[in-house]
Amino acid sequence: MSNVRTINLKNACRALERSADKETRWRPAFHLSPMTGWLNDPNGLCQIGATHHVFFQYSPFDVKPGLNYWGHYTTEDFVTYQYHEPGLCSDEKFDCHGVYSGSALEADDTLYVFYTGNVLQRDDPDYDYITRGREHNTIRAESKDGIHFEKKEVLLYNRDYPADVTCHVRDPKVWKHGDSYTMVLGSRRKDDVGEILVYRSSDLKDWKLANRVTSETPFGYMWECPDCFTLDGVRFLSFSPQGVDAQDWKYNNIYQSGYCRLEGDLYGDYELKPFREFDHGFDFYAPQTYLDQQGRRILIGWMGMPDCDYGYPEREYGWTNLLTIPRVLHQRDGRIFQEPLPELQKLRGEELHMTVQDSAEQKTDFVYEAEILNTAGEEMEVQFGTDGRITWKDGFLSLAFGESGQNRPLRRVPLEKLENLRIFCDTSSIELFANDGEAVFTSRFYADAAASQLTVLSAQAEVTLWKLHPIQIENCFSNKEEIGRASCRERV
DSSP states (O other), X not given: OOSHHHHHHHHHHHHHHHHSOTTOTTOXXXXXXXXXXXXXXXXXXXXXXXXXXXXXXXXXTSSSSOSOEEEEEEESSSSEEEEEEEEEOSOSGGGTTOEEEEEEEEETTEEEEEEEEEEEOTTOTTOOSSSSSEEEEEEEEEESSSSOOXXXXXXXXXXXXXXXXXXXXXXXXXXXXXXXXXXXXXXXXXXXXXXXXXXXXXXXXXXXXXXXXXOSSOOOSEEEEEEEEEETTEEEEEEEEESOOOBTTBSOSSBOOEEEEEEEOTTSSEEEOOOEESOOSSSOEEEEEEEOTTSOEEEEEEEOOTTOOOOOGGGXXXXXXXXXXXXXXXXXXXXXXXXXXXXXXXXXXXXXXEEEEXXXXXXXOSOEEEEEEOTTOSOEEEXXXXXXXXXXXXXXXXXXXXXXXXXXXXXXXXXXXXXXXEEEEETTEEEEEETXXXXXXXXXOOOOXXXXXXXXXXXXXXXXXXXXXXXXXXXEOOSOOOOOSOOOOOOO
8 A cells, every 4th residue: 555645644743743732631641632724533443463563544634524544542551652654544445535444363474354344426416425425434454563564455345235235334343253244334224224134244345244143123224333342241232323312311412322232042032121321421432342361351432422513612722622531341140340440550650548527628639539438328429620510419420511512411320329430630631430340420610720629529539539640642653754755735
């Protein structure tokens, strides 16, 4: 992939990154963000040797989705990261309007990535980008070093998908199963029902449809970002449905992300148990998981929300959106619990302890981790930032903001008891884990640093507060840059 278009796309991206201000207001200390422009879905998560690879959807030319790349970070310890040139860019006819989301798999000393190539057919006078006027091609590329990719090959065109699905078929997740390989694709049927297409292959090149998976009753018009994995012998199907109506405290975001317990056979007769949301905050979408060499199932999500009316004031500085902290998944009684990756404890610095009798207050900066033990087991309120509130009362855990929420008022979830809270607060974000990850809230917020504080109102509680060191990011670009003739002006 050393053609002129590839060279110019990467050089255009690099030029923007060089000119971007890395120290703007709202920049995170310990979350991954784009150097410039727009970030969304995590892609291609994997561990090769000692190195964890975190790719992500990246549109450097604007603070909204545009000409997508795969941005790329690597790390060995989740404290120090290397930032690489884009792993993939839109340099072929079959992906010319975006290298969309996908996954990675190591086999035969090669890193294979599978992704959706987006093509817009604007010459079609009747295009609606749903039933016509768009291609979503399933594509494979490969790499020997995990950094540079070549040999792009289309595995499935739209004509290869079932005839009753729309042009929206995307986000391949691939894994090895026995002596063969499985791929799941999210899709939207022509009757506006979301489902997952299951394919199998013996060689990672030729794929045959093995099954179609959907809920017993329609649940949204599109299922994105599918994933399938097993935790302690229990299989789960993860996906992000679009078009689900809010129901009281459930499904309050415009789009959801969650999972169903999968019983039966993914390739035959199956049963999907009720859908559960991964996260009840305002900014969580399109998660992806991978299995590391310790056997841990690690999840990373997009800390953002498409097509919403939330404020993201960092866009004023030419960038937007974050990835969540990595989380280790566990299952208890058929439910998924999320634990912050233990390696993040290496970021801990100065420690402060408070014993709460009715109330305790501590002025803070933006960047900290807090662990709160509800030793009395009674109602509790935690105030943070300038107007953020976490409340456990009347059997509900809630997260609420005033002005700092930028149109993020309230989210809540039933919680029978509250034993502990773990809070990760960064410059413009919060991730909240209750009862060892039984309930999770993720959100952006934008508080006044000068007035930031942590206040705990409780009959009795123990609080430990750690200041967190920032992660370290090293740019890993070649000093030699090739110059092509074409310019990169396209945006879609």
